[in-house]
Amino acid sequence: MAAFQEDLDPIWDDMDRAMGQLFMMGWEGEEVTPQIRSLIADYGLGSVILTAKNLKSAADTARLAQELQIIARDAGHPVPLIIALDQENGGVNSLYDEEYICQYPSAMGVAAAGSPDLAYEVANATAVEVSSVGVNMILGPVLDVLNNAQIQPLGVRAAGDDPHEASQFGIASMNGYKDAGLTTCGKHFPSYGNLTFLGSTLDMPIITETLEQLSLGALVPFRNAINAGLDAIMVGGCAINNKDMNIMHACLSKEVVDDLLRRDLGFNGVVVSECLEMEALNVDIGFRGGCVMAIEAGCDLVLLCRSFSVQKEALSGLKIGLENGMVSVDRVRTSLRRVLKLKANCTSWEKALNPPGLKLLSKFHESHHSLSTRAYDNSITVMRDNNQLLPLSHTMSESDELLLLTPLLKPLPASAATKFLSEGKATAIDHDRWMDRGSIMSGEGVFREFGRQLARQRRGKLLHTSYTANGVRPTHEHLIERASSIIIVTADATRNLYQSGFTKHVSMMCSLPTPTGKKKSLIVVSVSSPYDFARDKSIGTYICTYDFTETAMEALVRVLFGQLRPQGSLPGSLRKVAKAQKSRQAWLVESYSEKDINSLNTLIQTVSKASVPGSPSPLWGATALSFSLSDPAIAEAHFVVRNSSTGALYGFCATYATATIGHIGALFVDPSKRNLSIGHSLYQRALRSLTSRPGLQSIKIGTRLPGIYPGVPSTEGSVPRLRRWLGALLPPAATVSSHQFASCIIQDLHHWSPPEQVVKAVQRLHVDFDLIHGLGAFDDEVAAHISTYGSWEQYKLYTLALADAEACGVVPTQLLETIAPLGFKVLNSFTDLGYSEDEDDEELNEEPEDMPPVKSIATRKQWLEKFRQEGTAIESARMAMKVFEEARQ
Incomplete structure (x- = not known):
């Protein structure tokens, strides 16, 4: 290491060269441009980021990386360039080559497979592939924790919402990268997992969690990865606003970088800023000032991805800051030492100028392709199949028509569809199967091959059309009427709300019985975030693939037709909900008495007022007396959960029994006390009461009188x-x-x-x-x-x-x-x-x-009073149906 430092002494003396080592820059174009050549040769740029816009194929990438390194060597760089790449897999891959580069599941898809060993294998194979073409740094693993997964754009790029699971899979991936010779860069510190978005493009997303909350959740994977040997960390471009901090840009803040990351978490590696080419930063600070702030905050590499003018402005800003004393020479040298140490661990001139290229890729392609298939097969998750619609080969006849409804999406960067579009024509690779560009709408071709695979697999008729924010159109209604089974594909429906609305509309249509009395089968497939309908139990069959690459869709087809048994499970807390029963609090359940009448009336009113606007409460018109039948042939036993101090009722359950049949007639809980196991405690007490009755043969939910009248059309004004x-x-x-x-x-x-x-x-x-x-x-x-x-x-x-x-x-x-x-x-x-x-x-x-x-009623007034009470009592059956599932929880 001493000899290495001696060779680098001239760079440390030339501050222009030294400052160039503190930047990572990119450009647009598949060839070396005069701009990127100038940045390397004239400004001493030490690190380059490649994106999908730079890369055509594995062979071209190897050639491009080699050319960049030759420019650096010829310009007198004592050490090679860092060449970084985003290759997270799933939907975020910069490099795609169907012949040499394999596709693997996203971070969440790998986590769904449930095996850290598989995460290591996938990361290692990914690193072998990209290092073969000259890449020496991967911008990963993603270490974010999705604390609020439903609205976060990060989506399946993160492993899930459990910090310890995110740590486990993140570290496994990190080790896979490192063992293949890549340097790693965890992201996005402190977290992109629970951001608040204000809506404007000029507004930075905001972290509102306190430091204590961050420490217990979002920072856990970063802390553990640092202890496991993480090389670099990217600090995010977000604001922080809580009782401890009020920070405009995290990557420009000394509190975040020097204090929180370095001092509190003990990180001594390279800190990379988020790309500073942000509109909000340009408006708030300016690129020159932003660059100086990033270095002063403790960043070692300032990332600027595209604009040559912005890149030169940032370089000049750092030079001005150094000249006027805002940035010290020692500060530059501190970052320089970290960057050079990082380079020494991942590259050399021998390695940089001679990437193994296609020869090594060919050697591993077969085993990597097998790994890709295994990874996707293990990740596909069937969260629910309540009506046992799978496999389709068992539930559909050849004469049945299958309808596929898909959203219009842009092809993923790593896909044959994207490659075909970028080339504008078919190539030696068989992309003809993907689309006839003149006959379909933009975005429709993404799922066209998926539809063809479905049709080939079932050897029956398949109908396929797309849907948009325009909702259910007459064409959709006609096709739904024809089909016996429908598959709807969604992608981030929690953010693309039109997809959620469309799916629920079609679900309602499918629930209507056909003239034959049979309902249509509906299968919903999420090809991105599993949170789309994870907790929506009205969707009876729900499958998650975590991305919509060709390999994922092929695995999905095998699952749909029973050729593959799905092994995946939902990540994080969703997995825990699915695998482990929720712990329950035992509440004291007491018998109902006359002293509870006023409290029960109050509870009924509270429940009624909490009903969904526009939907009448099932308890409308009911009173405490509604649940007393006063029939000697029917035994009544009602139960309550009572606050003994205030007399308030938190829940009520009515039971009735004849000689042989028991009924749980009504069960409802104060809306403010739901999901606390009150309903479960009442339900269990009701069961014990009924089952203890001698001679009882069956127990039923609801009453004998489920009378409903939905209304009279207001247009009938003539009567x-x-x-x-x-x-x-x-x-x-x-x-x-x-x-x-x-x-x-x-x-x-x-x-x-x-x-x-x-x-x-x-x-x-x-x-x-x-x-x-x-x-x-x-x-x-x-x-x-x-x-x-x-x-x-x-x-x-x-x-x-x-x-x-x-x-x-x-x-x-x-x-x-x-x-x-x-x-x-x-x-x-x-x-x-x-x-x-x-x-x-x-x-x-x-x-x-x-x-x-009515024989037993002597007068009209007595008849009305008697049956008014029973009539309102039967409304409680609707409440029992509505809240029964919730109450049992």
């Missing part, structure tokens, strides 16, 4: 009396009358017919109704009406009820002279008839023949 009569059944969100409704129990629905008096009464209003059974009767007209005038929960309850044709039916009601229906009503062993107490409604209130025959 105000009818609207008032039927409107008594409506909840507040759609009501035309404030009156409550009553329920009339009919014990044997199959042998029931409306009383003659009732038939005459409604016929005088020119209204007709009928009773229909089964999903076959649930045609588009019924579905459209309920979807329009009811809530999602109501629609689901209709479909669930009608699935049991023996027990349930629908009464459609309509004006005889119109086609448009007035309403539909689910019937179990009962029907609901609306009665108004409005004295002006004489026709319905004063004619005794309109009252249904």
Whole structure:
């Protein structure tokens, strides 16, 4: 090392040359330009970054790197250039060559495979490939922790949201790079995993976490990688605003670089700034001032990626800062020593001027291709397949049509599609299969080959079209109607919200029963962030591929058709949720008593007010008395979670039992106390109570009266009396009358017919109704009406009820002279008839023949009171359905 320092003495004396070693610069173009030649030869530039815009193929990259090193040698550089590359795999690869460079999963894709050993193998193979073409520094691994993964643009470039998992896979990748001879540069310090974006391009993204929060999460992978021998760290271009710091640009701050990174974390390696060619920095500071600030903050390499004028401005800024004493000579020499030490560990003139090139790449290509296939096969993740739609070969016949719906996306840098577009024509590599450029929209070709592979695999008809922010168009509706199964591809739907809206719309359409009574199958595939629909349980079959490179799509096809058993699991906290049951807090559950009436009324009102705007609460109109049936044939036992100090109720569960059947009729929890296991505690207590009853043979969820009325179309203004009569059944969100409704129990629905008096009464209003059974009767007209005038929960309850044709039916009601229906009503062993107490409604209130025959009720007032209570009680069944899954958690 002493001889090495002696050889470098002349550079240390020539400060222009010394300052050039403190910069890393790039350019645009596939050939050496006069600008990059001048930066190396005239300004002593010591490090170069290559991007996808510089690289055509492996052979061209090796030639280009060699030419750059020759320019440096001929210009008198005592040490070779650092030649750096972003090659993160997945969707972020600068170098692509189908014949020599293999494709591997992204950081999150590798983490999904669950093997740090695989992470090491992938990183090592990547490093062997890029070092073969003259690269000696890789800008990786990514060490960010996705604390807020759903809105972060970093996405699958990071391993996940668990800091220890990010450390484990990051260090494995780092060791893989280093063992192949590359120098490593972890990024993006202190973290890009939880940024706040203000919206303007002139605004820097902001870190709002405190130092304590950062230390416990985001800094963990950096700390561990430093201890494991990380060579360099890139400091991000973001602001920090918390109680400890108020920093405009992290990479320009001494607090971040010298204090936090070097002093607190003990890092003594090279610090690389984020690219300073940022609009926000130009407006706030200027490139000259920014360069001086970066060096003074403690950065050893200042990154400037493209603009020759900006690069010269930064060089002159550092020279001015050195001349006027703002930057000391010692400060320059300190960074210089770190940079030269880094170079000594990763390169030499012999190595730099003689990259092994295609010869070494050919030697390893077969084994690397096998590794690529294995890595993707192990990463593909089937998060859910609730309805067992996979494999498609078992659930689709040859005559069934499969519809593929894909977003319009730009091809990834490392893809045959991008290579074909950049060349503008087909080459010796068979890119013809990717696109006929004149016949498809821009971006559509990305998934065209995927569609062809699907069609070839199933040997059946495949329909494929794209979707955009314009939503579901008539073309989509027509194709969905034709298909029996639909595959929707999404890419970062949490940021591209049109994809989320489109998918949910199609999901709703698929949930509608077809004329045959069978629903269409829907499979959603996320080809980027797995967080798109990770927690959306309405998407029953959900697959994650983590990128949409050709290799990933090939693995996906094998999974879809059962040729490959998916091995991947969701990274970080998502994996833990999937593999380990959530720990639960045990709450004291007590029996309900009369002293709880006021508290229960308060709880009901709280739950009702917390319902989704525009969707009526399932508890609307209910009171504490609604849950007391006062029927000697039915045993009641209700339970509460009570705050014994204040008397407030946090949760309520109603149970009923006959001699042989038990019912959990209602279960709801204070919205502010949900996800704390209160519902689970109530549910378990209810089960123990019911199962302890002698003679009980079965337990059911919900009550015997799931009566729903979704509404009367407001366009029927010509029949105000009818609207008032039927409107008594409506909840507040759609009501035309404030009156409550009553329920009339009919014990044997199959042998029931409306009383003659009732038939005459409604016929005088020119209204007709009928009773229909089964999903076959649930045609588009019924579905459209309920979807329009009811809530999602109501629609689901209709479909669930009608699935049991023996027990349930629908009464459609309509004006005889119109086609448009007035309403539909689910019937179990009962029907609901609306009665108004409005004295002006004489026709319905004063004619005794309109009252249904109920033997045990002596007077109309008693009938109304009795069945009003039961009618509101049955609304609790809807709440049980809506919150049951949540409550059990």
